[in-house]
Every structure is written in C-alpha cells, then in structure tokens.
Amino acid sequence: MKAAVIEFPGSNCDRDLEEAFRQAGADVVRVWHKDTRLPEGVDIVGIPGGFSFGDYLRCGAIAARSPVCRSVVDFAHGGGYVLGVCNGFQVLTETGLLPGALMRNANLKFLCKPVELEISTTESVFTRGFAAQARITVPIAHHDGNYTAEADVIARLKGEDRIAFTYADNPNGSSADIAGVLSENRRVLGMMPHPERVVDARLGGTDGLALFQTLVNVLENA
Amino acid sequence: MKARVHVMLKSGVLDPQGEAIHHALDSLGFTGVTGVRQGKVIELELDATDADKAGESVREMCEKLLANTVIESYEIEIE
Numbered sequence: 001m002k003a004a005v006i007e008f009p010g011s012n013c014d015r016d017l018e019e020a021f022r023q024a025g026a027d028v029v030r031v032w033h034k035d036t037r038l039p040e041g042v043d044i045v046g047i048p049g050g051f052s053f054g055d056y057l058r059c060g061a062i063a064a065r066s067p068v069c070r071s072v073v074d075f076a077h078g079g080g081y082v083l084g085v086c087n088g089f090q091v092l093t094e095t096g097l098l099p100g101a102l103m104r105n106a107n108l109k110f111l112c113k114p115v116e117l118e119i120s121t122t123e124s125v126f127t128r129g130f131a132a133q134a135r136i137t138v139p140i141a142h143h144d145g146n147y148t149a150e151a152d153v154i155a156r157l158k159g160e161d162r163i164a165f166t167y168a169d170n171p172n173g174s175s176a177d178i179a180g181v182l183s184e185n186r187r188v189l190g191m192m193p194h195p196e197r198v199v200d201a202r203l204g205g206t207d208g209l210a211l212f213q214t215l216v217n218v219l220e221n222a
Numbered sequence: 223m224k225a226r227v228h229v230m231l232k233s234g235v236l237d238p239q240g241e242a243i244h245h246a247l248d249s250l251g252f253t254g255v256t257g258v259r260q261g262k263v264i265e266l267e268l269d270a271t272d273a274d275k276a277g278e279s280v281r282e283m284c285e286k287l288l289a290n291t292v293i294e295s296y297e298i299e300i301e
Contacts, residue, residue: 101292
C-alpha cells in the first residue's frame, strides 16, 4: 500500500503524517507542491497540517490552487482516497472536494491542546477501526478550525452520515460540533484534530493508530 | 487600470473578529457602534484598457481565488 504525502512551503506536520502511515505498514512517497502529477500506484494521498504559503489570503487557499492539488482533485474524482489533517482539511475545502469552510476560532484564540472526539460514523475506511460512538483523545493545534457551512449543507452531511468526528466539548465554534467530514463517496476525509500525533505511546497516546492501521489494511487488501 | 476588490463575510456568517473589534471599541468608550464587520481589500494593477473586460476578468479571479464564496461575498470597483 502506497501513501503519498504532499509538502507545501509551510507544511510542518508532513513528517509526522509520513511516520504514521509508515508505522501502520504503508510505503510512503513524498510529493512536492510543484509536481504536476502523483507518483504511479498511489493508494492514498495525505495532505498534512501546517501553514501552507503562510496562510496568506485564506488558510489553504493558495495550496489548493497549486499544481499538485490539481492532480489530487483528479485523483479523488477518479475514486482515490485522500486524508487532509488540519491545514490539509482547509486545503480540501478550498479545492471543493469537501463542503464548507474553516473560519477563525469563535474565541479568536490559537488552540493547542488534546480534545475528546466522538466517532460519529464507522462507515468509512478511516473510522472502521473504531467502535461506534467511541471517544478518543486527539490533539488540536489551529487558529482557523471553526467549521462553517450553510444549514442545508449541515443537514445533508447529517442525513448522509458524512460527519466522521465530532467534538465532545466544542472548542472552536464549529457548526454541529463537527471535527471531520467525509466526501460523498466517503473516500476523502478532512479533520482538524491530528491523529498522526497520537500513534506512539511514548509521544502522548495511541488513539490515532486505529485510523492509519485500518486504512492501510483495507487498502492493502483492496 | 486599477481594480479594487472588497471581500466580506456573507451577512449570515458570524464574524468573530468583527465582534472582537466591536468589544474593543466599546471598551474605549465608543458606545454608539451597533455592529462591526471586518473584511479585506485587494488592489490589482491591470494592463487592460476596457473596463468591462477588466471587470469580467476580475470577477473570474474572485470566483477562482480571491473570495471563498462558501462564506464570503465580494464587490469589484474598476477605475
């Protein structure tokens, strides 16, 4: 199973994401933002956290228009799997692969702390490894994680069971406590919390491990 | 030719930064303010000479990059 991790100027969680995929058993290739195509045989693309292009204009806006992101959009439209974490989630909403937008946190503060998440659906390769309604603790580190979408979009996400994770105690003002959402085909996940930071007991926890392990197992046998 | 693009959060979207500015103005004693919205202005220098064409081209820029129309609206001035 091969994962591609994209790197933009200002990405800073790319190595953590690479390490999480690798620990779960994936081969990982790094892809630079100026690359115009993804390497052959990629099963999943990971878009890491950070401050791509200095968060200029809007978080993720410039990255979403980069050459490699055009390939990522084509890859996703062709049924490819994509995981965007934090800034990666912002990039995915800016490409239009996921609905809604991430606005400034309601309390205007940069939030950097572990939070409790509830698994809202187990119907995806990303969340299948968790028990339904299970709670996990995953760190957040963002200034713009306030998920916002029109009421009809939120209703649709709920109706189609596309909310992957919700906050147990909403830290940032997100509509419907949303911490992560799935695309219509359930193969693209964007989430603000950082599962790649909790894959090693020595570094604070292992609650994110099931996401990567299940993903690698399922895609390896696909 | 110059274009000035005003990008604002749509009216239904809560603007936490505007709220914070409002609060700060209150604390400075400016009590007559009933609402604050914060936006941004983007100035573009264009080599176009036809205002209609320039407007159309800037509109496309807004749709593709300058505004996120999920949460923002925009207005274009050409001069």
